[in-house]
Amino acid sequence: MPRIPGVSTKEAGPLLRAMYRFARRRYGAVPEPLTVSAHHLPLTLAGGGHELAVEKASKVLPANVRELAVYRVAQRLGCSWCVDFGTMLQKHEGLDIERLRQIDDYATSPAYTARERMAIAYADAMSASPVTVTDEQVAELRAEFGDKGVIELTYHIALENQRARFNSALDITDQGFTSGDACRVPVPADAGATVRTRSASG
Known part of the structure; x- marks a missing residue:
């Protein structure tokens, strides 16, 4: 479990829920770093925008x-x-x-x-x-x-x-993500839960 538990869907506001839905569609699960950084939504938005911009620019x-x-x-x-x-x-x-x-x-x-x-x-x-x-x-x-x-x-x-x-x-x-297990628990169920399920190599 991370040192700061991720923000659950239940706790998330409309914008964060939309980000979780986007991430789940794209990756099959919500990445845990996103749920943890979501405690600071402005930085999460800045980071997400930056990642998408870098991806688009890297050709x-x-x-x-x-x-x-x-x-x-x-x-x-x-x-x-x-x-x-x-x-x-x-x-x-x-x-x-x-x-x-x-x-x-x-x-x-x-x-x-x-x-x-x-x-x-x-x-x-x-x-x-x-x-x-x-x-x-x-x-x-x-x-x-x-x-x-x-x-x-x-x-x-x-x-x-x-x-x-x-x-x-x-x-x-x-x-x-590699084993395909990540989609089993895509976001924390509550404030004390974690998005992670261990991979076979973990």
């Missing part, structure tokens, strides 16, 4: 490159919710999720292309404390993806750092 990088970099951040930072949700998104994109088991060996694994390796290594460098990105690394990325591509990649990696750290701080863990 430069191939989906596999972008999604692998984002997944790597979630994995490195230990955000099980992000790993669960990100795996589902990759599956819906038609990407190979079986190779995610080999991501720790991305530098040598034949499951990853050279472009994907560059993006994953950049995600590692950006997510380190302190950041370990080098001039040479950015130069290689610029040569491969262009300036717009590097900006898009950097933005998504930074955004996933924000998501993963938010979820980890509030102990929001995997919800069962």
Whole structure:
């Protein structure tokens, strides 16, 4: 259970209920980070609008490159919710999720292309404390993806750092999106309940 329980449908006002309905239609369940952040509705609206705008604007990088970099951040930072949700998104994109088991060996694994390796290594460098990105690394990325591509990649990696750290701080863990279990309990039944049902890997 998260450190701050999610806002239940019963407690939600009309606008929040509409957001829950939209999320349920899109993902099959209401994401738990949404129900937790809903305690601060203005920030929830700002965050939701931002996520939709980023999604619409991100058309430069191939989906596999972008999604692998984002997944790597979630994995490195230990955000099980992000790993669960990100795996589902990759599956819906038609990407190979079986190779995610080999991501720790991305530098040598034949499951990853050279472009994907560059993006994953950049995600590692950006997510380190302190950041370990080098001039040479950015130069290689610029040569491969262009300036717009590097900006898009950097933005998504930074955004996933924000998501993963938010979820980890509030102990929001995997919800069962990958296993399909998340839709069993889409929103909290009451103020003390949780939206989460554990995935098989959780």
